[in-house]
Amino acid sequence: MGGFACDLVLRSVSIPGGRIADISISGGRVKHVGSPLPAEIELDCRGKTVIPGGVDMHVHMRGGIQAHKEDWKSGTMSAVAGGVTVVVDQPNTVPPIMNEEILRQRVIEAGKYSLAGYAINGGVSPSADLNGLWRGGALAFGEIFAAPSSYGDSVSLKDLKVALERIQELGALATIHAEKIAGEPSENLEDHSQKRSVSSEIEAVMEVRGINTAGCRLHFCHMSTAGAVEAAGDATVEVTPHHLFLSLERFSPGDTGGKVNPPLRYESERRKIWTAWDRIDVVASDHAPHTLQEKGQSFQKAPSGIPGVETMVPLLMAEVRKGRIDLVSLIEKTSYRPCDILGIPRAGLSPGDRADFAVYPETMTKIAPELLHSKAGWTPFEGYDAVFPEIVVVDGRIRYREDEFFPGVSGWYGGRGYIGGRHKKNGADTAHS
Helix, strand or coil: CCCCCEEEEEEEEEECCCEEEEEEEECCEEEEEECCCCEEEEEECCCCEEEECEEEEEECCCECCECCCCCHHHHHHHHHHCCEEEEEECCCCCCCCCCHHHHHHHHHHHHHHCCCEEEECECCCCCCCHHHHHHHCCCCEEEEECCCECCECCCCHHHHHHHHHHHHHHCCEEEEECCCCCCCCCCCHHHHHHHCCHHHHHHHHHHHHHHCCCCCEEEECCCCCHHHHHHCCCCEEEECHHHHHCCHHHCCCCCHHHCCCCCCCCHHHHHHHHHCCCCCCEECCCECCCCHHHHCCCCCCCCCCECCCCCHHHHHHHHHHCCCCCHHHHHHHHHHHHHHHHCCCCECCCCCCECCEEEECCCCEECCHHHCCCCCCCCCCCCCEECCCCEEEECCEEEEECCEECCCCCEEECCCCCCCCEEEECCEEEECC
């Protein structure tokens, strides 16, 4: 650090409770809160909102033979530009992550290109090597499909029950995609929503809970209805921005830009899910990029999925500016709770906290697809209000500033089965806590 006491200081940060303080950062952690220490770099944060970096616990970073849709570089550029500093990749890749060797290759690929911290979940099927995946560093298991999706085979309730018993024995978390389907393929968005209905989502949640006699820790992914959120009981739940902000009425019946699993709902149901805001643990993007060409196929052939990692926090920041939600709940649902659920150390404003931050201006803007960084090249949120970060800090270093990216080594967050649960950075292990 050339004689400096720390790497970076965030000057004049508003601390919850009304205090203004300087945040001194060293070695990827908060070193001191108060008067600034001599630093290599200082950032003036007066008039800005500084919050911990987002942890998106549900992304599909594609890559490999799907790299035309997204890869680790483009996907994490998109994440960081949206204030997300840790992403959790789902295992329904090609090939799916069903053993330790495939997981290892995925970790290596991410380590070469990811601009954000990253973790990777292990897949679940009757043939999956759960022990090997846990030993190899899977952060959690799933999303486990209780209904088929574009790139995920469903698991029968019988096989799921056995898997939950094994996951419980390992002390791991199972993340569940809970749906039931009444016939496929769908003809249009309304048909898609009816065949994956509100009542069937609730029923699927109850069935999964019912077979979980082992008491495995459950997390329900991308709930699309208030009823499903409530049906989850003591399990943790996530919702997506597309289920919070988009409804069937926004799209023409055949518009594949709104095709997603679980499906979008009618406006009345979309409004209901906001009433469950206090019960919702996590907002995650379910970032599932497909190209415009792929989405431009017939409704039956077009894949389900919406890109969203870059717009997730900015959409919610706009709701904070409008007074619909408070900043504390945004931080809880996009950063603190995901960390607590997954066992990742929190980013925060206290000494010892992980030094991942996003600095937001006061002004709102409109979402424009040409300004986003995903290879998808489109967004269903075009024209929506948003507040995008000006500066993003990852592992104590500026990784993004006013649409310029700065390379750096990002950490892999391996699960507790990997050498006791460690954060691996540039080939060297450093303890999570």
